[in-house]
Each structure stands twice: as structure tokens, then as C-alpha cells.
Amino acid sequence: MEAKKETHQFKTEVQQILNLIINSLYSNKDIFLRELISNASDAIDKVRYKAETEPGILGDDTEFKIKLSPDGIKRTFEISDNGIGMTYEEVLENIGTIAKSGTAGFLEALEQAKGHETLLPELIGQFGVGFYSAFMVADKITLVTRAAGAEANQAVKWESTGDGSYTIEETEKAHRGTTITLDLKKKGKDDKDFTDQWTVRGIVKQHSDFVSYPITMEVERDEPLPDEEIIKDKDDKPIGATTRKVMREETLNSMKAIWTRSPSDVKDEEYEEFYKHLSHDWNPPMERLHLKFEGTTEYDALLYIPSKAPFDLFTPERRHGIHLYSKRVFIMEDCKELMPEYFRFVKGVVDASDLNLNVSREILQQDRLVLNIRKNLLKKLFDKLEKMDAKTYNQFYDEFGAVLKEGIHTDPSKKEKIASLARYKTTKSEDAWVSLDDYVKNMKADQKEIYYITGDKLSALLNSPHLEKLKEKDFEVLLMTDPVDEWVVQTLTEYDGKPLKSAEKGDLDLDKVDDSKKEAYNALFGFIKGHLEEKIKEVKPSTRLKDSVACLSGDAWDMSAYMEKLLKASGQKPPETKRVLELNMDHPVVEKIKALFESDRDNPELKNYSQLLLDMAIVSEGGKLDNPGRFSKMVGDLMTRAME
Numbered sequence: 001m002e003a004k005k006e007t008h009q010f011k012t013e014v015q016q017i018l019n020l021i022i023n024s025l026y027s028n029k030d031i032f033l034r035e036l037i038s039n040a041s042d043a044i045d046k047v048r049y050k051a052e053t054e055p056g057i058l059g060d061d062t063e064f065k066i067k068l069s070p071d072g073i074k075r076t077f078e079i080s081d082n083g084i085g086m087t088y089e090e091v092l093e094n095i096g097t098i099a100k101s102g103t104a105g106f107l108e109a110l111e112q113a114k115g116h117e118t119l120l121p122e123l124i125g126q127f128g129v130g131f132y133s134a135f136m137v138a139d140k141i142t143l144v145t146r147a148a149g150a151e152a153n154q155a156v157k158w159e160s161t162g163d164g165s166y167t168i169e170e171t172e173k174a175h176r177g178t179t180i181t182l183d184l185k186k187k188g189k190d191d192k193d194f195t196d197q198w199t200v201r202g203i204v205k206q207h208s209d210f211v212s213y214p215i216t217m218e219v220e221r222d223e224p225l226p227d228e229e230i231i232k233d234k235d236d237k238p239i240g241a242t243t244r245k246v247m248r249e250e251t252l253n254s255m256k257a258i259w260t261r262s263p264s265d266v267k268d269e270e271y272e273e274f275y276k277h278l279s280h281d282w283n284p285p286m287e288r289l290h291l292k293f294e295g296t297t298e299y300d301a302l303l304y305i306p307s308k309a310p311f312d313l314f315t316p317e318r319r320h321g322i323h324l325y326s327k328r329v330f331i332m333e334d335c336k337e338l339m340p341e342y343f344r345f346v347k348g349v350v351d352a353s354d355l356n357l358n359v360s361r362e363i364l365q366q367d368r369l370v371l372n373i374r375k376n377l378l379k380k381l382f383d384k385l386e387k388m389d390a391k392t393y394n395q396f397y398d399e400f401g402a403v404l405k406e407g408i409h410t411d412p413s414k415k416e417k418i419a420s421l422a423r424y425k426t427t428k429s430e431d432a433w434v435s436l437d438d439y440v441k442n443m444k445a446d447q448k449e450i451y452y453i454t455g456d457k458l459s460a461l462l463n464s465p466h467l468e469k470l471k472e473k474d475f476e477v478l479l480m481t482d483p484v485d486e487w488v489v490q491t492l493t494e495y496d497g498k499p500l501k502s503a504e505k506g507d508l509d510l511d512k513v514d515d516s517k518k519e520a521y522n523a524l525f526g527f528i529k530g531h532l533e534e535k536i537k538e539v540k541p542s543t544r545l546k547d548s549v550a551c552l553s554g555d556a557w558d559m560s561a562y563m564e565k566l567l568k569a570s571g572q573k574p575p576e577t578k579r580v581l582e583l584n585m586d587h588p589v590v591e592k593i594k595a596l597f598e599s600d601r602d603n604p605e606l607k608n609y610s611q612l613l614l615d616m617a618i619v620s621e622g623g624k625l626d627n628p629g630r631f632s633k634m635v636g637d638l639m640t641r642a643m644e
């Protein structure tokens with residue numbers, strides 16, 4: 001076989017991220033080791049799991065370990081594992097590209113954080129950069145890997161100096177797994193020496209103590225000389241050395257799976273480090289739950305709520321956060337069966353001792369034990385959220401509220417519970433979160449419904465003409481700005497016995513409409529409708545306007561303007577729904593148009609004014625005009641005339 005070496009360019013985003021890592025994380029260099037150890041431990045988990053169904057795959061290499069070999073003379077650091085390894089294609093796929101969704105959003109956030117350099121480590125931590133963090137300490141990285149099941153001559157060597165390109169070629173490797181060699185950078189005055197055994201011991205102890213495989217290192221030890229090698233005098237007293245220096249392999253971590261320990265024995269720092277190991281998030285978690293269930297359903301669970309939402313929370317490729325174990329043997333990552341989608345941000349492990357190791361995802365979905373665990377975990381998580389103090393809960397809600405609310409639509413059995421945990425900004429809350437319970441408590445005596453309006457901008461909603469009458473009545477309105485709210489209001493038609501009512505759809509019935517006045521406007525409204533027929537389905541007197549001239553509304557069952565916008569943004573074509581043009585009969589402009597109409601029905605200005613009324617209604621809700629140029633010209637003409 002001809003081994004050929006290929007040179008590839010890093011994908012642009014990889015290079016951008018590499019540059020950032022190399023240039024902005026001076027203070028956090030230690031974590032490269034945690035990241036590489038985590039990857040090695042994941043790789044061993046994977047081969048162990050694979051061996052459950054393919055026992056032959058391990059051969060005689062069954063003693064799992066992660067070996068660290070620092071070399072102070074060559075200034076290299078080597079880490080090797082006997083995990084699952086990678087094939088040529090896998091190396092190309094995993095190392096050199098960032099498959100992660102949300103990369104673009106992440107880079108955008110970084111761009112915005114420029115000038116606030118202290119924010120960078122936090123942002124990078126949120127994203128998790130794993131393998132690439134080694135470029136913080138290394139000038140060159142060489143990775144040699146042999147996939148489980150591959151022959152010795154089917155190994156792969158990947159090498160890069162982190163400056164735009166990498167090489168990849170086939171090579172030989174005697175054993176399964178991955179060996180990564182770092183050519184360490186020249187040590188600066190204040191840098192740690194990563195070839196010093198005490199430095200390495202310290203980092204492993206601090207960040208990776210609970211890793212469930214031995215992390216070993218050859219260390220120099222003083223050992224007593226065997227008796228026959230000790231030189232003694234005539235009185236049998238030793239002359240000279242009684243010990244000698246030897247290299248011995250030592251295990252640096254305690255390997256105690258943290259979730260199996262009693263919560264009272266685990267220190268906060270240990271919980272925190274375990275979270276970082278698990279989630280690759282460098283920020284400490286917001287909350288944790290360490291649960292031990294005994295009895296018919298026996299399992300341990302350690303769950304964390306992160307303090308920051310990851311970038312991929314809303315992308316289709318997002319990961320779930322629960323790893324499933326049975327008696328400390330890893331079964332699978334991202335176990336969706338244990339956590340509903342609306343809790344996908346929860347990270348942690350579940351270790352169920354009675355679970356069959358060969359269990360497949362299909363079986364898991366129906367497994368009674370799994371269903372029971374899921375039910376228990378959900379209950380505990382809801383309890384935790386309900387008991388959080390208001391400040392922490394608001395922080396949680398800022399990060400994950402939009403995800404949690406998905407459950408109102410997707411999990412009918414938890415609809416009420418999640419609705420009680422939902423929070424909204426309102427026309428009265430001045431940027432604070434308000435619960436539906438508080439909303440109901442503050443309802444006016446003559447108020448029968450819970451009013452809401454949906455849209456993407458809080459400020460636009462707050463000033464929406466649709467709310468004028470409601471504000472005059474001093475009725476509070478929920479301002480719903482998350483896309484998911486459109487689905488929430490479809491499902492949550494009432495709360496605490498009070499119907500939810502859109503402020504922009506259907507009649508508001510706040511005041512009695514004066515029928516004779518309405519009658520007087522019939523002819524004009526008919527004329528306007530005739531002129532705008534292609535765009536609107538009706539012109540009617542408004543039940544919601546007080547100061548503005550016009551607004552658009554829908555019938556109660558029509559799609560809202562925001563929903564239409566969302567569907568269009570996602571590439572769908574919503575059915576064409578014409579909306580209703582509502583006019584304020586008490587507004588002087590409408591009165592004047594009526595007078596003009598009655599005195600001269602053929603006046604050409606009437607058509608222009610009809611168009612202007614519609615355009616104003618569109619502009620006031622932040623919509624897009626068909627012909628903004630025409631609008632601007634008409635307003636210009638009016639201004640000129642007003643100033644003549």
C-alpha cells in the first residue's frame with residue numbers, strides 16, 4: 001500500500017476559532033489537558049460499549065487507560081488512550097472541521113464581544129473547543145490513531161502547526177486507540193511547566209479526578225534497594241545508598257464516579273469540575289441535582305442546569321445532555337429518552353443498575369424502567385425550578401425560558417405546570433418578568449380575559465396601536481416576543497379559568513360601538529374597501545384604537561402577523577390571509593376624509609388617502625410596505641400642502 005500524505009486547509013471557521021484560542025485564552029491554559037483527557041475517556045466509553053455487541057473487537061487490549069507522558073528534555077507532552085480510535089474518514093471529519101451547528105452564531109457573538117476581551121474565555125467556554133484547545137500550549141500537534149477493528153497498517157497520522165493547514169497520511173500503529181503528541185511552546189516566564197510531574201498531577205487531580213479510567217504517568221520514585229545490592233560494613237551497617245531512583249507507572253486520579261457517592265461526601269468543586277468534564281462548558285453550572293433512588297426503580301442521577309444557553313440550543317443538530325450508564329458502564333450519550341426536548345439543556349448522567357447493557361434506543365423508548373426514571377427526573381426538575389428564588393429563576397428564564405415553553409405545546413400533561421413557570425414582560429412590568437399567576441391576580445375587576453400580543457420586538461409591541469384602548473382601560477397586556485409563543489397561545493387557550501385573547505385579532509368588545517355613528521361611516525368604509533380590495537378583506541370601525549388613525553387586525557381564527565412572518569422566515573409559504581383595516585372613527589383625519597367623501601366622491605385624493613391609511617397601519621406594526629417610495633412621496637406632498 002502506497003502511503004500518501006495529503007495537505008488540507010482548515011475550514012475558515014476552524015482557523016478563526018484556532019486564532020481566537022491561541023490569542024485570547026492566556027489565563028486558562030491548563031484546561032487543554034482536561035479537554036484531551038475527556039476526549040480519551042469518551043473514546044474508551046465508546047469502544048467499551050461497542051464491545052458489548054462485538055466482543056472480539058477488544059482483542060487482548062482490555063485494560064483501559066489514558067497514559068500521559070511528559071518529556072522535559074524534548075519538551076513534548078504525549079497522551080494516549082486505547083479507546084475506539086478513528087478511521088481516515090473520521091479524522092478528516094472530526095479534526096479539521098467543526099461539525100458543530102451554531103458555529104456562525106458563535107463567531108458573530110465573538111465579533112460583538114471584541115473590545116471586551118474578558119468576555120472571550122467565557123464565550124469560548126460556552127462553545128467548547130475540545131481538541132483545538134491544545135494549540136494554546138503546543139506549536140505542533142501530531143495525532144496518530146488506529147480505529148478499533150483496523151489493522152496495524154491502517155492507522156492514520158494527522159499533523160498541524162495550527163497555521164491554516166494540516167497533513168494526513170496512513171501510517172502504522174501497534175495498538176488500538178489514539179496517541180496525541182504536543183510539541184510544547186517555549187515556556188514564558190509566568191507559564192506553568194507542563195512537563196513537570198507535580199504540575200501535571202495537580203491539573204489531573206483538579207480537573208479529571210473522577211474520570212472512570214486510570215490516568216497514568218511514569219513517575220520517578222525512590223525505592224529501597226534489594227538487600228543483596230546494599231553494600232554493608234563488617235557490622236552489617238549499610239555504606240552509601242540504600243535507595244535508588246526508578247520510573248514507575250502511577251495512577252493519578254481516584255476514578256470515583258461522582259454520582260455513585262453520597263451527596264454529603266462530594267465537595268462543590270468536585271461537582272463543578274465534573275460538570276465541566278461532562279458538558280465541555282467552562283462556566284460553572286447554575287444548579288445541580290444529585291439524586292439517589294432506591295426501591296423498585298434503582299438509579300443514581302446527577303443533573304445540572306447550565307448558567308448559559310449553548311449556541312446550538314435551537315438548531316436541529318443540537319445535542320441532548322444526558323449520558324446513560326448502567327453500573328458505571330457507559331451506554332449512550334445524548335439519551336433523549338430520559339428527558340423531554342424542552343429540558344434538552346439539562347446536562348448530566350443517569351446510572352440505572354438494572355438496565356440491560358445491550359439496550360437499543362428503540363427498546364429504551366418503551367422500557368418501563370426508563371419511563372419511570374424520566375417521570376421522576378421531570379418531577380425533581382420541576383420542583384427545583386419552582387423552589388428557585390426569584391432572582392435565580394429570572395436568570396434561568398432569561399437563558400432557557402423559550403425552550404421550557406415549548407413544553408406547553410408539546411407535552412399536554414405538563415401544560416399547566418409549565419404555564420405556571422412561564423414569564424412574560426408586560427405593558428406594565430417595565431422590563432421585569434411577570435408570571436401568569438401574578439397577571440391574573442392583578443386583573444381589573446371588569447377584566448375577563450388575559451390579553452396578549454405577539455411580535456419580535458418588545459419596543460414595537462409596547463407601542464403598538466392595537467393596545468391603545470387596553471391601556472386606556474388600564475388592562476395589562478402580555479408582550480410575547482419568542483417565536484414559540486405563537487404555538488403556546490394555540491395550545492394555552494385559558495389559564496386559571498381566564499381565556500387568553502389576542503389584542504390584534506377579533507373584536508375586543510371593550511366599549512359599546514355607537515351603531516348610528518357606525519352607520520354614518522358605512523359608505524366611506526365601503527369606498528375605501530373598494531379601492532383596497534386586493535389587500536384587505538374588510539374596513540371597519542376600530543374597537544382598539546384611541547390615538548392612532550388606523551391599524552390592521554385579524555379575525556379571531558386568523559394567523560397573526562408575527563406567525564406569518566415566522567413562517568416566511570423559515571422558508572414556508574403561509575396561506576394568503578387578507579387582514580381587516582380598522583379605522584378610528586374618533587380621529588379628526590377620518591372625520592375629515594368622511595367630509596371630503598360626502599362633498600365630492602370623485603375627488604382623486606380620496607384614493608390616495610385610502611392607500612395612506614393602509615400604509616400607516618402597516619408601518620405602525622413594523623410591517624413592510626409594498627411600495628415605500630409611494631408612501632414617502634404622498635407624505636411629502638401632504639407636508640408641503642400643510643405648510644403652504
Ligand SMILES: Nc1ncnc2c1ncn2[C@@H]1O[C@H](COP(=O)(O)OP(=O)(O)OP(=O)(O)O)[C@@H](O)[C@H]1O
Nearest residue numbers: 039040043083085094127128129130131132178280
Ligand atoms: N482521543 C480520541 N479518540 C477518538 N476520537 C477522538 C479523540 N479525540 C477526539 N476525537 C474525535 O474528534 C471529535 C472532535 O473532538 P473535539 O474535542 O474537538 O470536540 P468534541 O469533543 O466533539 O466537542 P466538545 O469538546 O466541544 O464538546 C470528537 O467528537 C471525537 O469524535
